[in-house]
Amino acid sequence: MKKLTHIFLLASAFAAFSVSAEPTLQTVADPRPILDALQHKMSSVGTVYLEFTQERELKLFSEPLKSEGVMLIERPDKIRWETTAPYQTILLGDQKSVAQFEFNDGRWEKLKLGFPQLLQRVMQQMSAMNQGQLDTLTNDFSVSLATNSETVVTMTPTDKNVRSMMSSFEIHLEPDFSATREVVLNEPNGDLTRIIFHNEKRNVTFPPGAFDQTKPLPIAAVRAAVNHAP
Numbered sequence: 001m002k003k004l005t006h007i008f009l010l011a012s013a014f015a016a017f018s019v020s021a022e023p024t025l026q027t028v029a030d031p032r033p034i035l036d037a038l039q040h041k042m043s044s045v046g047t048v049y050l051e052f053t054q055e056r057e058l059k060l061f062s063e064p065l066k067s068e069g070v071m072l073i074e075r076p077d078k079i080r081w082e083t084t085a086p087y088q089t090i091l092l093g094d095q096k097s098v099a100q101f102e103f104n105d106g107r108w109e110k111l112k113l114g115f116p117q118l119l120q121r122v123m124q125q126m127s128a129m130n131q132g133q134l135d136t137l138t139n140d141f142s143v144s145l146a147t148n149s150e151t152v153v154t155m156t157p158t159d160k161n162v163r164s165m166m167s168s169f170e171i172h173l174e175p176d177f178s179a180t181r182e183v184v185l186n187e188p189n190g191d192l193t194r195i196i197f198h199n200e201k202r203n204v205t206f207p208p209g210a211f212d213q214t215k216p217l218p219i220a221a222v223r224a225a226v227n228h229a230p
Contacts, residue, residue, distance in 0.1 A: 024148065025146035025147065025148045025149075025150075025152060026146060026147055026148055027144065027145070027146045028144075028145045028146060028147060031143060031144060031145035031153075034145055034147065034151065035143070035145065035153075037177070038151075038153075038173070038177050041176075041177040042177070044203075045075075045202050045203060046074070046075050046203050047072070047073065047074045047075070047202070047203055047204050047205070047206060048071075048072070048073045048200065048201070048202055048204075049070070049071075049072055049199075049200070049201040049202075049204050049206075049222075049226045050070065050071045050072075050180065050197045050198075050199070050200050050201075051068075051069070051070050051071075051197070051198055051199040051200075052068065052069055052070070052071060052195050052196060052197050052198070053066065053067075053068055053195075053196045053198070054066065054067045054068070054069065054083075054193065054194070054195050054196075055193070055194040055195075055196070056191075056193050057191060057192050057193070057194065058191050059189070059190055059191060064194075066086075067083050067085060067086060067087075068083070068084050068085045069081065069082050069083040069084050069085075070082050070084065070219055070222070070223070071197075072206060072210060072211070072222065074206060074210075074211065076095075077093075077094045077095045078092075078093075078094050078211045079092070079093050079094070079211075080092050080210060080211055080216070082219055084219065087102075087103070088102070088103035089101065089102050089103070090108075090216055090219075092211055092212075092213050092216060094211070097213060098113065098213075099113075099213035099214075100113060101216065108216075110214075139158075140157060140158060140159065140162075141155040141156060141157055141158060142155070142156045142158060143155055143156075144156075147175065148175075149175065150172055150173060150174065150175060150181060151172075151173045151174070151175055151177065152170055152171070152172050152173075153170065153171040153173070154168055154169075154170050155168060155169055155170075155171070156168045163188065164188065165187065165188075166185055166186070166187060166188075167186045167187060167188045168186045169183060169184060169185045169186065170183065170184040170186070171183055172184070179197070179200045180197050180200060181196070181197060182194060182195055182196045182197055183195045183197075201226055204226050205225070206222060206225070206226070207221060207222060207225040209221075210222050
């Protein structure tokens with residue numbers, strides 16, 4: 001069950017920022033010029049390092065279920081999504097394959113995946129969205145956009161089977177696209193997953209092994225390399 005939940009959260013992933021105290025967002029009639037500007041801005045980004053706090057808001061619970069982690073993306077297709085607390089998992093992917101690890105009894109265990117094609121598709125979508133390659137997603141989603149104190153891209157699945165699990169997801173960006181604030185996955189029943197990003201670093205150099213699908217480099221070593229880079 002934890003693995004399935006992890007997949008759905010990733011699907012949001014890149015797929016969340018409350019705007020109750022912010023000026024009202026204004027829907028853009030023709031989002032194409034802004035989406036083109038976003039794609040142009042992100043085209044110069046080769047790598048991205050992001051730390052996140054994830055909040056799973058369920059109607060059955062009064063308080064959200066929280067987790068923390070790190071996401072790494074490297075052009076053209078490498079991605080690493082790692083949950084560091086309260087449990088530890090690593091999900092890695094590229095165009096050819098995906099791999100997942102869980103930390104149990106003091107060691108990392110590589111899992112046998114029963115749905116690698118789904119995982120691979122999710123990872124590719126996450127990477128494309130972070131790089132601003134929204135054109136690659138228009139076959140699967142309809143896109144709307146609103147701006148003011150932030151830029152919010154809302155993507156609604158066109159496939160009804162996908163909509164039965166995810167009604168939409170939102171990407172919240174700084175108005176100048178200089179950083180991703182958060183991502184929100186909205187579910188048909190009113191539940192949602194909010195992923196709040198911080199400590200974003202672009203065009204960093206990841207150390208060897210950061211995306212290794214056999215023995216990934218520990219995240220502590222990745223953080224040290226990224227945070228101490230000149």
